[in-house]
Amino acid sequence: MKKSMKKRMSKDFKAINTHNIPKFTLLIYIILGVFFGFIILNFINLMIFKSIDDSDLQKLGEEKFTRSITLDSNRGQILDRHGEILASDMEAYRIAVIVDENYPNHLTDKKKMSKELSKVMSMSEKEITKMIDEGIKNDRFQVEFGTKGRNVSYKNRKQLESKELDGLTFIPEIKRFYPNGVFASHIIGFSEPNEDGRLVGSLGIEREYNEALDGEPGYSNYTQDIWSYVVPGTLETESAVDGMDVELTLDSNIQLYLEESLDEMQEYFEPEELFAFVADAKTGEILGAGQRPSFNPDTREGFGNSWLNVLYEYQFEPGSTFKVFGLAAAIEEGQYNPNQYYESGSRDVMDTTIYDWETEGWGTITYNEGMQYSSNTLMMDLQDRVGADKMLDYYKKFGFGETTESEFSTEAKGQIVWENELQQKTSSFGQTLSVTPIQMIQGMTALLNEGMMKKPYIVKSVTDPNTNKTVYEGKETNVRQVISKEAAEKTVDEMNTLVAGSMDRNSMYALDDYGVTGKSGTAQIYDPEIGGYISEPYQFITSFIGYAPKEDPRVIVYYGIKRASKNKSDTWDYGVSLGFNPLMERTLKYLEVTDSTEGSDAEEVKVEDYTGKKIERVANLTNDSLNVIYSGEGDTIKDHYPKNATLLKNETIYVKTDGELTMPDMRGLSKREVITLLDFLGIKASLKGEGYVKSQSIAPNTVLGKKSSLTIQLDSNDPNN
Template sequence: MKLAQESKKNRHSFLKGMLGLLLFVFIIFVGRFGQIMLLGEVNHQDLKSNAVALHERSSTLQAKRGTIYDIGGNPIAMDATSYSLLAILTDQWVDPDAKPNHVEDKEKTAEVLSKHIDMSKEDILKTLNTKNASQVEFGNAGKDLSYAEMRSIEQEKLQGITFEETPTRLYPNGVFASHLIGYASFKEAQNKLESRVAGDLGLEMSLDDQLKGKNGGQSFTTNHENFVTDKDDTSNQPKDGQDVYTTLDSRLQTYMESLMTEAYEKYEPESMTGMLVDPKTGKIAAATQRPTFNAQTKEGIEDMWQNLLVETPYEPGSTIKVLTVAAAIQEGVFDPNDYYQSGAVTVGNQTIRDYNKVGWGTISYLEGLAHSSNVLMVKLVGEIGYDKWEEYLYEFGLLQKPQSGLANEASGSMNYTYEPEKVSTSFGQGIYVTPWQLVQAFTAIANDGKVMKLQTVDRYEDESGNIKVTKPESKQSPISKETAQKTLKYLNESMKIDGSTTSMYQIEGHELAVKSGTAEIYDEDSGGYLEGGSNYLFSVAGFAPADDPQYILYITLRRPQKNTQVPAPTILSEIFNPLMTRALDYGKLDTHSGDEQVDIPDVQGTDINAAQQQLSQAGILQANVLGDGQKVIDQVPKANQTINSNVPVYLLTDGKVQMPDFTGLDLNSAQSLAQMLGIKLEFEGDGVVVAQSIKPGAAFGKNTEIVIQLQET
């Protein structure tokens, strides 16, 4: 009885204690809750701000990178979209009643994807079997897919396979002054606002500040179901980059690329360079090199990263004699009718010989120029004076960076201590220059004695339409107008002398001033110059017309390895003569080219060459040939229409036709072209074509279906 009473008493005490504890906790909770309601804070954290932040979302508004055009407004580099391949593995990312959107048949998916990306079925399957992953990517093999590649995978209708869009850059011309234009790629930053397409090479890199623009941002609020309830469309709008109009003329650049490729494949030289320049303004109309790369696919970039035009100095050989003769005329020591003994001359302890070792006896200075006599140059530089000759080299702009604006440009160098070294520079040995420097120096010869800074940019245009024109810039005047004119006259006359080293560069109907070069190549391993065969750097520099040059064309060819029985001057003439002819026949494009209205002539039934000439004479800037035939059987646009001069005209020949490149065309032009070829055309978007579902150059049949993607530029 006593024990029962004590037990009951203990229970009452326990219950009282528990009630007291609960009451205490309740008071604390109510007090804390009251504090939170009153102050809106927990541990100094603003709950209202945190609640708002929980439902705030933001996205980056990508700025449009400026488009790079040729001087006539034809696009060279423009914004586009690439695609990354993704596979959804989780079944949790879909509403219960909806169709599954994750990969279920991994075996089939791997087999199909292996046909579209550079990845084996086994490796794809391994990726699809990644544990504890909701979504997977496929490494480099699944990145940077083109629109055509994305469409081909999409058409397989694989469950769970999707794509992520990434800004990228489109280069519709492929191989087109590739090291000069360069390329850009998407760079993802930790701060999404800083993620953008950025330049990696060439003008894309050196003009990145002008091209890039500035990203904007957009913020919005979602409710508890993740639906957008408020959006601020005006917050931090993007600022687009400037468009850049280069000095390049697509008509001449494309032709130069074609001629260089043909020679490169036929003769397999170690390297080649080519520059076509307007000496009055310094504008570069065309420029390229071999090896080169395709800016769109990046094929070939691993073979040569360097821009040979500005980064790699070499001994130029006899083309530098143009400057030697000009300096000698300026100093009054070159008279074309004076005579000297050719063959050999001793300077210090070294004998310097003409290239044929024996010379041509006693000949005139003009004949010495025609035969490219080293002995004559030694004589001239001795009379000029070594210190004065060194001054001329600097005044012509050699041995210093040319301020091209491109990365890694070289200043060059020379050996100029001993007398044999000093005289050797007069015929291009022991002095190292780049093509850019040498062509820039040549502008003095073609421009009344004034050196013109070479230019790659004609003008800039911002998103508001404001235009900033790049003005021609004269650097210095090492020679007089009279000296420049005499130099051209003597070069022209020397071409017509029997045995001249430049006779093969004459072009019917045009007067030119030309100097060729054959430079020995120093071998660092042996410590001497390579000998015999084709172990030389061959070059040619031409001015046309000779009496008032509108163009300078300079080409180099280093150590051809194939078909070596063909003389190097013949190889160079296969590029020089047709390119200079076309440049002179076409005339220059100016900054307003493309705005003129022209009437299209009827060229059906004519041969290709005649058709192209008629179109050029009519003022049409771009004529594209379809097929490998010789006769035009159809044309787009049709005859007797009036168009802007920069609208391309397509000529269909009677030969085999491959899928054309639609990139850069507007919808009307693309539809007309497709109709002429019997192709069924589907399109997405507005603007100009940036991608197509069937690659250019592919075979196709009548009623082939192609999808093109258009985008505003």
């Protein structure tokens, strides 16, 4: 049976294999074989080479599912010497209006849009409508409004959003914020977004310290799945590193006085140029710096009027202010006797007659009288006595002809022209050669610091906010000993006669409360177009470099004006005193500088320890010899400051009595006085602004509770004036 079955199956199998297969079936087999063979070959290729048709699949996968996000860093702040913000980052917005009707949120009410946008942008409704119409005509998706549609504040954004304007959108961006407007603008500078949207310094400290301010952006890399979830284990993050903070030596209050002074001088004279600089006479720190024309880095108003940083880059012939350095050289060489006589008027040099500003001269006068008159012939005589080559060496020792190696890479070095006798002689009174204001200030520090020249500086510190570590600290630096201590003292003695001295010259610079002196200058201006000096009346650079107090100089102010177009004759009659005087006086009072000459004659008040005594029994508190600030309801002295000290008449003493602590009247006190008083009383307060107390949130004589909240508003104007 089994054998028969096996034989039968064998026959059937042979019958099948010998049966003819249809052609189309064979074709299907062939196609399927080729297809599967292709798949197998590509699979092998994929496993080995990971690519198909020269495409890297791994790369394609990474591009599709790998994400990388840049984490922006904050640009460092620029601060004044007290930590007040001069430049910082803030979020702003750029306005765009979507006009594509295929987009769900598109413009529907053009008139309403134009009306509302005109309220926050410097554009009229008509201008806005025109730009929108152009966008629609050119089939744009959205319309933007250039610089006028940028830097929109958060407040204005909320205002516009409340109007529910279809099609309005806000694009966030980082804006550099300059809260003070025209305020040491050429020193601070400005920064602008580059093509990648990062802020880059374009001028001033913003540019010079761009690398430190910039910081480093971070990143976040990860892989996501097809549902956009982060694949576990793929997240890689590097935090952004914020830029460093740069603190300047500028004092915002002094800078405010300076800017106000320049504004007043600009309005009165309408000159071609103005400048004013304030420096610490002891250390060389720049406390204030300003110029006109200037610009507002926040609004861009005034951009392009002048990019020149006058303090460091302006090269000009200084005129008679330069004479003090020739005077110092002559004194050092023993060639200046204030009582020696000479003939004033004129001198012939290389076929050229050089005159004093008073062409007839003043006859035979003493050297000191010649200095007070600012005699050109005196300076030429002194150069002859010292020797031209030796005088040139002194000019170089004072730093002229070279930079001060400041924080600004664009600093100019001026030029000493010394090829012939005529150039040498005219240089003696500040013509022919060129200087920069920072060189003049540096040279003056040598005269005021016993012959030791101080390097001016404007960067106080650079701090890393990520670690709170100071990576750079500006400090007082001695450049070199230019002249001896004895020669410097004699030079200062001579300079102290130049304002309201025996000849009563330059008395317009005298102040009531401080002894001020310095050197004035009226420099001719060279015009390359005419190949000579401008000869029109009053077309000069008029300047004054002065210091105060005379006996113990604390502050240097250098003030200058070029080519006034209004009230021209006043630059000859009054110089720059209309700007110099209030700036110097306000600065000295703000710094609470006491004039030693005034103090030597002033009445002294000896303060003992009055603790436990009745107020009525202490004469110094009741006879108006001191300015007394009281706190307390009682009449018995519980504490006072200072104790066991000597004060000058009308100086301030703080007294705490028994009974409930009361709020003293602080109006008119300076910021420093307020800080001292609050510390003495143990009161915490929020101080807003700089200068002098304008108002206080708690009225005087109010009993202070434990939770009293005190806010004190200060203002730059001295209410005691």
